[in-house]
Amino acid sequence: MEFSEIKSKIDSLHNQGLTKEAANWLVDQYQMQDDFLQGFEYRDKADPSMVLFTTEGDFGKKQIIRIPENAFQFSLPLMLSLLAHEMMHVRQKTRDPFVLDKNEREWQAYYEMLFRKVFRAIPEISTFHKKAFAHKALEYYNRMGENSELQKKYAEQKKEVEASIKELEVGS
Numbered sequence: 001m002e003f004s005e006i007k008s009k010i011d012s013l014h015n016q017g018l019t020k021e022a023a024n025w026l027v028d029q030y031q032m033q034d035d036f037l038q039g040f041e042y043r044d045k046a047d048p049s050m051v052l053f054t055t056e057g058d059f060g061k062k063q064i065i066r067i068p069e070n071a072f073q074f075s076l077p078l079m080l081s082l083l084a085h086e087m088m089h090v091r092q093k094t095r096d097p098f099v100l101d102k103n104e105r106e107w108q109a110y111y112e113m114l115f116r117k118v119f120r121a122i123p124e125i126s127t128f129h130k131k132a133f134a135h136k137a138l139e140y141y142n143r144m145g146e147n148s149e150l151q152k153k154y155a156e157q158k159k160e161v162e163a164s165i166k167e168l169e170v171g172s
Contacts, residue, residue, distance in 0.1 A: 001029065003076075003123060006026075006029060006076070007076050009022075009025065010022050010025075010026065010072050010076060011072070013025065013072070014070075014072035014073065017069075019040075019042070019067065019068075019069050019070070019071060019072060020039070020040040020041075020042075020067075022072055023040045023065070023067055023071070023083065024039070024040065026079075026080060026083060027083070027087070030080065030083075030084075030119060030121045030122060031119070031121060032083065032084065032087045032119055034087060034090050034091065034094075036061075036062050036063055036090055036091075036093075036094035036095075037062070037063060037065065037087070037090050038057070038062035038063060038064050039064060039065075040064070040065050040066070040067055041064050041065075041066050041067075042066065042067065042068070042069045043066040043067065043068055044068065045068050045069060045070050046068035046070055046071060046074065048074065051068060051071065051074055051078070051079070051082065052068070053065060053066065053067050053068075053071075053082045053083065053085070053086045054066045054086070055086045055089035055090055055093065057093060058093075059093050059094070059098045059100070060093075060094060060098070061094070062094075063089070063090045063093060063094065065083075065086045065087075065090070067083075075125075075126070076123075077122075077123040077124060077125050077126075078125050078126070078129055080122050080123060081113045081122060081125050081129070081133075082113075084112055084113065084116070084118075084119040084122050085109040085110070085112065085113050086109075087119065088105075088108055088109040088112050088118065089105060089109055091118075092105045092108065092109075093105075101144070101150060103140045103141075103143045103144045103150065104140075104144065104150055104154075106136075106137075106140040107137055107140045107141055107144070107150075107154060107157075110133050110134075110136050110137035110140065111137055111154075111157055111160075111161065113125070113133045114130060114133055114134055114137065114161065114164060115160065115164075127168050130164070130168055131165060131168050131169070134161050134164055134165045134168070135165070137161050138158070138161060138162070138165075141154060141158055141161075
């Protein structure tokens with residue numbers, strides 16, 4: 001299905017107040033299905049400066065993703081990227097070995113937003129958001145502890161993120 005058709009479908013569902021249904025449809029459309037996703041619930045409305053999705057649930061149990069009821073009034077590629085970020089958390093919290101360290105979970109999820117290694121069909125996001133998410137990834141990398149085992153584990157990916165930032169800054 002063409003992106004314009006997907007956007008039209010999401011706009012229609014959003015206008016009908018069917019945000020959860022829109023999110024479920026996108027999960028299917030972009031092959032992000034997961035047996036450990038219990039479903040979607042609403043959180044506070046978002047504004048353009050802060051659109052927050054969160055994943056909630058105990059390790060090894062089904063997860064709920066909370067999204068703003070007005071999520072789909074914002075950029076669809078950005079919302080898909082946020083959805084992919086949370087679907088990474090679903091995987092991290094429900095498969096052995098669990099990713100117990102929050103910094104590692106966030107690093108992996110932001111890395112996915114930038115490079116789409118798991119959810120390859122997710123469309124590109126804006127340069128502005130790529131830069132913001134790259135910097136956020138590095139924040140979590142730095143929180144892992146200087147020269148820690150986690151930092152060593154992700155040292156090559158860190159180089160990719162840093163190179164991406166340089167490339168994005170040259171291109172702007």
